[in-house]
Amino acid sequence: MITGEIKNKIDSIWDDFFSAGMSEYLTVIEQFSYLMFIHSLDEVENETEQYEKMSGEKKEHIFPEDKQKYRWHIFKTFEENELFNLMNKEIFPFIKKINANEESAFARYMKDAAFSIPSPQTLKAVITKLDELFENPEVQTRDMLGDIYEYVLSKMNSSGQVGMFRTPKQIRDMMVQLIRPQPMDTICDPACGTAGFLISSAEFIRDTYGNKMGDKEWEHYSKGLLTGF
Known part of the structure; x- marks a missing residue:
């Protein structure tokens, strides 16, 4: 169950979305999910790099050398306008094409993905708070991320729009x-x-x-x- 600091941080992110005029619950959850996914790509890339250092074996990477600025730990430091333009014009088109040459579910479902966060200020605020959330030791487990997602979905449930709960x-x-x-x-x-x-x-x-x-x-x-x- 989400409580205390983690709950307050998610509520604050949710408020940032709504203060920016994003009143559709599905749109907020969609954008929240995309950002969580982009963060997870950087985590997977970090694991790949650590494996290569330990084993000396080369593995396939998500981010080419000329796309390193698309990684969460790098772009999170950018100023508002630079971050917004990068996310809108480069990072989102990039993630939509991951595995695009394969007959994968990801390629099909990401085909129509759209970046909908309306302003540089909102994007920067959300990424900063998400980063603080991911850095919390309690959150750095797979099941806690599931708890976070369930809590976000419960906000729709409280509005009468959805009923969806995760099996413990x-x-x-x-x-x-x-x-x-x-x-x-x-x-x-x-x-x-x-x-x-x-x-x-x-x-x-x-x-x-x-x-x-x-x-x-x-x-x-x-x-x-x-x-x-």
Whole structure:
């Protein structure tokens, strides 16, 4: 459950959106989600860089050398107008094209994504507060990010527009342990929400079978194991 400082920070971000005239709940949640996704891209890139340093093995990167300014930890320091122009004209078009040459769900669903934050001041305020939120030690867990997303969705629920709540992690993990999925299974969640069941399934397979899996199993784990709608 979201309480205290984290709740106040999310409420403050929400107020920034509404003060800028963004009164549609779905639009606010959409923009909130895009920014969370952009932040997660930088986290994945950091993990890739750390892996390369430790292993000496080269991996595929999200951000080319000439696109490093699109990374959260870099652009968050930009002044308002520069940040706004970069987000609107470069970063958003860039994230829409990730995996665009593949038949992926991401490519299909991001095709019509639009940047809708109306002013440089609002964008800067939201990114600054989101950054403070992500730096909070409590937030630096996967399940806490799910809690944050659920709390944001609950704001729509309180307005009578949606009813959507996440299954608690301990319940998801118990159900997955009862099913005991196998490395070569195909797992589908037709109403996946924030994908908690898929995450728990992937974690179970990795933790249970990871040291026994060969190249074929890891290839399936990366590309064919999980599907969510």
